[in-house]
Amino acid sequence: xxxxxxxxxxxxxxxxxxQKHTTKKTYMKIGEYKKIHKTPLIRKDTLNFRYHKNxxxxxxxxxxxxxxxxVSYEYKDSTFLHYYKKVxxxxxxxxxxxxxxxxxxKDGIKIFFSSSVSKQTKKDLMSFAKSVASHxxxxxxxxxxxxxxxxxxxxxxxxxxxxxxxxxxxxxxYLYWNKKNQIYKASKKLDPDRYFNEKLRLYEMxxxxxxxxxxxxxxxxxxxxxxxxxxxxxxxxxxxxDIELLKYHYSxxxxxxxxxxxxxxxxxxxxxxxxxxxxxxxxxxxYE
Amino acid sequence: MTKTFIALIITSxxxxxxxxxxxxxxxxxxxxxxxxxxxxxxxxxKILIDNDTLYVNQSLHYNLSHLNSGSYSREKxxxxxxxxxxxxxxxxxxxxxxxxxxxxxxxxxxxxxxPKQVIKDFKTFFSDINKYNIDNLNISxxxxxxxxxxxxxxxxxxxxxxxxxxxxxxxxxxxxxxxATYDLTTDKNNKFYNGILLVNPxxxxxxxxxxxxxxxLFYSSLGNFCINSYIDESSLLYKNxxxxxxxxxxxxxxxxxxxxxxxxxxxxxxxxxxxxKQSKK
Numbered sequence: 001x002x003x004x005x006x007x008x009x010x011x012x013x014x015x016x017x018x019q020k021h022t023t024k025k026t027y028m029k030i031g032e033y034k035k036i037h038k039t040p041l042i043r044k045d046t047l048n049f050r051y052h053k054n055x056x057x058x059x060x061x062x063x064x065x066x067x068x069x070x071v072s073y074e075y076k077d078s079t080f081l082h083y084y085k086k087v088x089x090x091x092x093x094x095x096x097x098x099x100x101x102x103x104x105x106k107d108g109i110k111i112f113f114s115s116s117v118s119k120q121t122k123k124d125l126m127s128f129a130k131s132v133a134s135h136x137x138x139x140x141x142x143x144x145x146x147x148x149x150x151x152x153x154x155x156x157x158x159x160x161x162x163x164x165x166x167x168x169x170x171x172x173x174y175l176y177w178n179k180k181n182q183i184y185k186a187s188k189k190l191d192p193d194r195y196f197n198e199k200l201r202l203y204e205m206x207x208x209x210x211x212x213x214x215x216x217x218x219x220x221x222x223x224x225x226x227x228x229x230x231x232x233x234x235x236x237x238x239x240x241x242d243i244e245l246l247k248y249h250y251s252x253x254x255x256x257x258x259x260x261x262x263x264x265x266x267x268x269x270x271x272x273x274x275x276x277x278x279x280x281x282x283x284x285x286x287y288e
Numbered sequence: 289m290t291k292t293f294i295a296l297i298i299t300s301x302x303x304x305x306x307x308x309x310x311x312x313x314x315x316x317x318x319x320x321x322x323x324x325x326x327x328x329x330x331x332x333x334k335i336l337i338d339n340d341t342l343y344v345n346q347s348l349h350y351n352l353s354h355l356n357s358g359s360y361s362r363e364k365x366x367x368x369x370x371x372x373x374x375x376x377x378x379x380x381x382x383x384x385x386x387x388x389x390x391x392x393x394x395x396x397x398x399x400x401x402x403p404k405q406v407i408k409d410f411k412t413f414f415s416d417i418n419k420y421n422i423d424n425l426n427i428s429x430x431x432x433x434x435x436x437x438x439x440x441x442x443x444x445x446x447x448x449x450x451x452x453x454x455x456x457x458x459x460x461x462x463x464x465x466x467x468a469t470y471d472l473t474t475d476k477n478n479k480f481y482n483g484i485l486l487v488n489p490x491x492x493x494x495x496x497x498x499x500x501x502x503x504x505l506f507y508s509s510l511g512n513f514c515i516n517s518y519i520d521e522s523s524l525l526y527k528n529x530x531x532x533x534x535x536x537x538x539x540x541x542x543x544x545x546x547x548x549x550x551x552x553x554x555x556x557x558x559x560x561x562x563x564x565k566q567s568k569k
Contacts (some may be wrong), residue, residue, distance in 0.1 A: 035518050080335045194473060196441075197434045200482055205445070218476055220553055223320035231318075231477035234392050241321045274400070281320070 010061050015173075019049070027057035045265060046270075073281040074094050074253025075272045077114075080244070081267065083221065087228050089244055089260045090217040098261035103215040106182040108140035112150035113161040125205045132210070135243050136250045139213070152186045152212070154205060163187035173208055175215055181257035186212045202238070211241070309349040314562045318552045319344045352567035354423070354548020366537075366564060369545050372513045372525060374557040388472075388512045388556035389547065391479035393426040397436035402489060406499045413503055413535065420540050425547040440485045440502065447488050447511075462528060467491025468501050470509045478554050483509055500531045507539065511546045534554070 027050055048059035059077045088102040091216045113122045129141040144150045153162045157170040166172045170191035188208045195201045210227040224233035227242050321342035357436040377385040398407050414427050430436050447467050454460035473482035492498040507524040508515055509546035517527040
């Protein structure tokens with residue numbers, strides 16, 4: 001799944017025209033072909049070789065392109081990418097691991113609040129969440145009344161224990177993601193004694209909401225006003241750069257759920273292609 | 289002689305090349321980005337966004353004068369300060385202790401279940417701190433818990449009866465933590481933004497003891513300062529301190545050092561040492 005949009009960048013199509021019909025032939029670089037096909041190339045394959053810009057291209061027979069959309073690569077400068085990588089690739093330790101993967105929500109977020117959460121706090125959080133989501137094309141947020149309809153739960157210690165993994169903690173949170181690095185469930189539990197007023201509770205909920213949109217890392221580079229910063233501010237706000245980082249994370253112009261190595265490789269190749277040939281680079285996102 | 293002279297010049301050049309010239313080298317500053325039109329500085333860090341450019345703010349060099357002031361001799365108070373803030377830890381210690389500060393004005397709400405005189409005396413004592421105009425530290429009181437970020441709360445639960453072993457009843461009675469405790473919420477940058485001082489008045493045998501306990505624990509919470517028996521007896525951090533009526537000059541000086549700057553990054557003992565060195569330049 002992860003490889004599909006990446007490899008399709010290197011697929012090369014030739015249209016053979018005849019009087020009656022058009023046949024589309026798809027080729028792949030020999031290096032890429034060998035990575036995903038375990039069977040050796042046979043004589044028939046070699047007869048169909050084509051040469052394109054010093055590369056040997058192998059004919060892919062009966063290639064059926066899955067349904068999906070082609071989206072232009074979204075160029076970003078190196079400074080932006082430097083910060084994006086620090087935020088989106090949340091390494092387990094302080095050292096950079098090229099295998100760390102970015103995470104994102106595939107489906108809309110449906111928030112359930114336990115009955116202990118005050119009406120005003122619910123209203124303020126939903127207003128904040130919807131305002132953030134309004135900037136992001138592929139993200140929706142709504143409130144649900146029934147816990148079974150939710151994929152995002154906010155509750156206090158002392159309430160019903162909605163998330164068994166948080167049973168021994170008064171304040172904590174938990175995110176679930178699948179093998180495609182798609183987040184599908186979130187829980188935030190707060191200790192109402194520690195966060196003794198609505199202002200403190202709302203602050204924690206807003207902070208977690210942003211973090212949970214991509215299992216983001218809070219970094220020490222940004223001033224405390226930013227939600228991606230690792231420090232408190234009474235003037236916390238969604239900055240212009242915060243919005244840009246979120247928009248980019250959910251943009252179709254990048255591949256989702258990739259590891260850091262793939263992400264960096266893609267950007268390097270795409271930028272080189274843009275620079276050398278000044279041609280548009282596309283990503284293919286198959287529908288699921 | 290000529291060779292020695294050249295060697296000295298080279299050594300001096302190397303030293304000046306590798307020395308830290310400003311505090312940004314010691315504590316990287318935090319960046320905020322904003323849209324500015326017609327920016328001329330091409331070297332400034334910038335990010336291209338749709339139809340606009342975000343420019344990074346200019347770094348603010350720290351003024352380290354707070355590390356050079358105080359009525360006690362400079363070296364003496366800084367040595368004391370380091371032991372109070374970093375305890376016995378350094379970079380090599382397994383659980384290094386970092387400098388901790390409030391990154392917000394402190395607004396205290398006191399539970400009305402505490403004796404009125406205790407509340408009144410506590411408020412008078414700590415309202416006085418503001419008269420000293422300590423940079424970055426502002427303490428105020430509110431009766432509205434929704435406006436507070438520090439809550440002095442009573443409880444009927446017994447505090448620290450079983451968690452601590454006291455040698456005698458007298459020691460237990462004098463102990464600051466018998467019948468009271470505090471809990472501060474810290475961000476990932478070692479800055480406080482919320483705190484609770486929990487106290488069980490029934491564990492105190494007098495209002496005087498209760499007041500002393502609250503004063504000492506609150507003062508300690510301002511920097512997670514270590515309470516000990518080697519500091520001057522005039523300090524609230526002195527283990528067996530008496531019920532002081534006004535805050536001592538030493539405690540004010542310690543706060544001036546502690547809140548002279550709200551540091552952008554985590555400060556370890558080693559980094560603090562570099563800042564002291566820098567302040568001498």
